[in-house]
Amino acid sequence: MPRCFVHGAGLRMGWADMQFSLPELIYQAVSAALEDSRRHIGEIDSVVLSAHDLVDGRSLSSMVTAPAAGAYLKEEIRLAEDGLAAVSLGSAQIEAGEAELSIVAAWGRASEGDHEHTSRAMLDPFMLQPFALDELSISSLRLSEWIARHGECRESRQRAVAARAGRAGRNSRSVQANVRPRVEFPLHASEAPRFADVAAAVILGRQESPVCITGVGHSAESGELGSRKLGAMRALREAVSRGLAASRTTIEQMHLLQLPGPTVPDEALALEVLDLAAPGEAFEMYASLAHINPSGGGESGWCFPTVGLLNFIECYLQLTGQAGDVQLADRQRAMALGVSPAGAQIAHAVVLEAA
């Protein structure tokens, strides 16, 4: 099978910039990715997109946005899923020999929507919406479950918050605005993500480049929140396990791990799930491990469904030595993770290696 390589990346991150429409932001991100890859749009033969009607605010939103992403008289599929799923599908097309060079793009404009409303609207209207649940309150429930077992651990949580903020502060790609969703106890406001308007794109291809995709993994869990152990993050754990198996590596061999969040506890508790932290040590480990979310995770900018692709881009920049002030010294192998609603029911993992 042909292997899939990463040829370039482009990103537009901001907040409520009325100078540009959404298609213009998408066009800018895709153009930047093409420029980074030194490729021309005429060479592209496939486009895989990730966008959600509810976030974009119109039915079948890709009618308007797909051409801005380069999907004009080209093969194109749009997923209503986290952007990392689009990366995985784009790489499958290349591995299958169906495409030579692909654009993968994802976007969301958090400043134009009401996250609480759209997040809640994705939950079951009879069994879950009446309880006023949304993505952030699910995160609160997950943290509550952890606190019941390990205590509140205020100081280590604060250290984790500070570490994340420090990383995001050093990341020149972070969103500047400080707009956060309302959170519920026991979450603190500082543990919430910072909203962002995001358009992100990467160029994947069959021809060799400095970064290669060596494994992908995916999984899912039940849509019924009540039947899930939120803290176990089954889908995330299985996606990572499958991604590692496909790339014949171990989690310990990863020089970089970009976790999806959105909150500090979501990012930290994933370390226990992935056996990178002992039970009860999640926040301490998150604060001390520099190779976990060096981008600043949800603090650097968060908008569904772009997060997995943002994580993928951060991994690519790290492996190519282009991560700026958050650049890590070791950069041979990285893993990007992405999740879809609700409460990380669907999870995706992609392993990248410096070729």
Place this chain on the structure above:
Amino acid sequence: MSRAVAIAGVGQTKYLRRHAELSGAELVRQAVLRALRDADIDLDAIGLIVGGVAPDALAGVNHIDLSSIVRPGTPYFRVNTGGATGSSALLAATSWLRAGRCDAALVVALERMGHATTSQKVFNSIFDPIYEKDISLSTISMVAMRATMLMQEQGFTVDHWAGLAAKNSKSAQLNDTLDRPRLFTAADVLASPILAWPIHALEACPMSEGACVAVLMAQPLVGKRKVAWIQGAAGLTDTYAMGDRMRRPQGSLVDLHTLIRSAEKAYSQAGITRPAEQIDCVEIQAPFASAEAMAYLALRLCEARSGPRFADTLIAGTARVAVNPSGGPQAANPVSATALIRIAECALQVRGMAGLRQQDGIRRAVATGQGGATQFSTCVVLGSERP
């Protein structure tokens, strides 16, 4: 060289205006169990599920797939390309299998639009709120504009639209996935109210709910199963702006440039050089008769300027190729699933398992998908011989 992929099983629910007694998950369960039984495979052998759900607003529940299609532990993602959702989902699963990521996949498309109180408003929300809504551009008026162009440029008449609708209505009587399908004549169509000239009410597709599932298998797993091989598959996206597609070097709005190029690519993969002779059956995603007529030339089923004559042979029942033997989307059009249904029907024909609607001697069949104001086109070639 990537692996050959086949459709080994198909499962469909009844397609009704509204499934009042069944939830989305129950519809999916029905279709999945039928497809697995047809393919003689266990659910645990499935390595990927691709969900096909088009605009959320139609179902009234956002991400209805998360509670009705997802299976814990199985890799999953959802595709949404409007009316082409079902075929796009199949293309995505095909890529997965060809890449060797698993040996069997489920493509599951679900439509619950009968629960929308204002489905036409939902459809109309796809149009630009500044430039297009003020001129009353809707899904119906968009079709009417194209039908008018076909009449002016290619010589079709309102009798063709009525005749084709009646032809599909007659075919639908043999389709056991439909519950008491409407039966009408061309005269009935012409006597029905006009929605937007020249479109009559009986020509328009009905609102439909239901689920369609296809089991895809990579070559190593197929064994002795009776399958329909995917000999060619392609999709293409065009610009959204219809005004930019009215007159351009590639053709006019009714030339369906994206379908032409999708078909060219799929035919090339399948080794088809003389489509009118080498294709035995076609399922066209055409919710209106004029949409079906637009595809004849794009699929090269007839020569230039002979579209009306080809339509005459279809209406008279003398055409060599069977077009929409299921009755097509004019009989049932569950938006999220309709493009997958076209493929499923072709698979049944190629496998000789289409029941009362089975046509004789079907060795190769072609299914189309259209989404977003005919902006997205797909073409899938299925055959009895492995590519």
